[in-house]
Amino acid sequence: MKKHFIYFILIAISAILILSCSLSRNNPLDPLGNPDVFAPPIVQIDTLNVNPDLIKWYVAVTEEDSLADGYYIYAAFQDNYFGTYDKVGRNISAYDTTFSKDNISHEYIWFKITSYNIFESDTLEGKFSQITQ
Amino acid sequence: MKNIILIIMFLIISLPLFADESNEFDSDSILQINIKYGWDNTTNWKNSRKDLQENMNVFKQWDDKKQSHFTNCLKSMIAPGWGHFSTNNFLKGEILLGLQVLLAGSAYYFYDQSQDYYDKYKNAHQIDEINQYYINANSSYRTSSILVGLWIIAWGYTVLDTIQATENYNRDLWQTLYDQYMNNKVSVTTQGIQIRF
Numbered sequence: 001m002k003k004h005f006i007y008f009i010l011i012a013i014s015a016i017l018i019l020s021c022s023l024s025r026n027n028p029l030d031p032l033g034n035p036d037v038f039a040p041p042i043v044q045i046d047t048l049n050v051n052p053d054l055i056k057w058y059v060a061v062t063e064e065d066s067l068a069d070g071y072y073i074y075a076a077f078q079d080n081y082f083g084t085y086d087k088v089g090r091n092i093s094a095y096d097t098t099f100s101k102d103n104i105s106h107e108y109i110w111f112k113i114t115s116y117n118i119f120e121s122d123t124l125e126g127k128f129s130q131i132t133q
Numbered sequence: 134m135k136n137i138i139l140i141i142m143f144l145i146i147s148l149p150l151f152a153d154e155s156n157e158f159d160s161d162s163i164l165q166i167n168i169k170y171g172w173d174n175t176t177n178w179k180n181s182r183k184d185l186q187e188n189m190n191v192f193k194q195w196d197d198k199k200q201s202h203f204t205n206c207l208k209s210m211i212a213p214g215w216g217h218f219s220t221n222n223f224l225k226g227e228i229l230l231g232l233q234v235l236l237a238g239s240a241y242y243f244y245d246q247s248q249d250y251y252d253k254y255k256n257a258h259q260i261d262e263i264n265q266y267y268i269n270a271n272s273s274y275r276t277s278s279i280l281v282g283l284w285i286i287a288w289g290y291t292v293l294d295t296i297q298a299t300e301n302y303n304r305d306l307w308q309t310l311y312d313q314y315m316n317n318k319v320s321v322t323t324q325g326i327q328i329r330f
Contacts (some may be wrong), residue, residue, distance in 0.1 A: 007293075014281075128261065
């Protein structure tokens with residue numbers, strides 16, 4: 001009886017240990033851990049764009065405070081569709097939603113965009129857009 | 134009349150002189166039947182006393198060689214399986230040692246992995262990376278916690294099982310010493326030399 005009781009205590013301690021364990025979300029840029037931070041808006045590629053030398057996009061802004069502070073442009077080589085994307089450009093205005101491919105190497109084929117917001121000198125980038133050419 | 138009364142009194146007083154006397158004192162008749170130990174005659178009593186003396190002789194040896202539960206538990210607390218090795222329970226000791234090393238090693242591996250992801254999470258600036266690194270870090274951390282929990286159970290089991298292992302060891306030791314004692318025809322004790330026929 002005493003032995004079973006000790007086993008029960010051991011299992012209970014282990015269960016408490018397992019169930020209570022979770023890492024805290026202490027990244028100051030984590031919207032789920034810091035209520036003062038919000039996720040930057042999601043960038044949508046403008047598929048109606050007919051100019052091949054230009055990338056166009058827009059953001060669906062539903063709240064005033066979700067307006068982006070700017071955008072980052074990422075690009076990858078032919079073989080790197082799923083691989084490494086280099087940061088090749090930055091637009092510092094929420095309203096500048098185009099990027100000219102003439103500014104960068106022609107070896108870059110694939111592109112994707114993120115919006116960003118600045119919170120106390122730290123930059124938080126939003127979700128990547130879909131990949132475009 | 135007086136003489137008749139005197140004769141009758143003399144006869145009554147002298148009656149025990151004519152009683153049937155046995156040649157030997159019957160101790161069984163005065164020995165109370167001992168229900169607890171089953172001594173219903175002197176032979177059993179004497180045999181029990183002989184057994185007790187023999188057991189006492191074996192007990193002295195056993196008492197010197199027996200292992201302490203506390204010491205073995207302490208050994209198992211410090212190094213898993215040590216208590217089992219001390220009781221010559223090598224296979225179980227090796228299994229428990231291996232299990233605990235495996236659990237502790239795996240727990241440390243996942244904890245280290247979780248810290249690696251957690252550092253990346255803390256330094257991440259992109260929302261997808263922040264979420265992904267946190268999920269990875271938390272997943273590894275929970276796995277590590279589960280393994281730590283299992284390790285605690287295995288450790289506790291090892292310590293508790295050491296009590297049983299020590300109990301078995303001491304029981305086997307008693308049996309071995311008792312068999313040795315009974316097989317020895319000549320034994321030297323502190324009380325002298327004993328020869329068994």
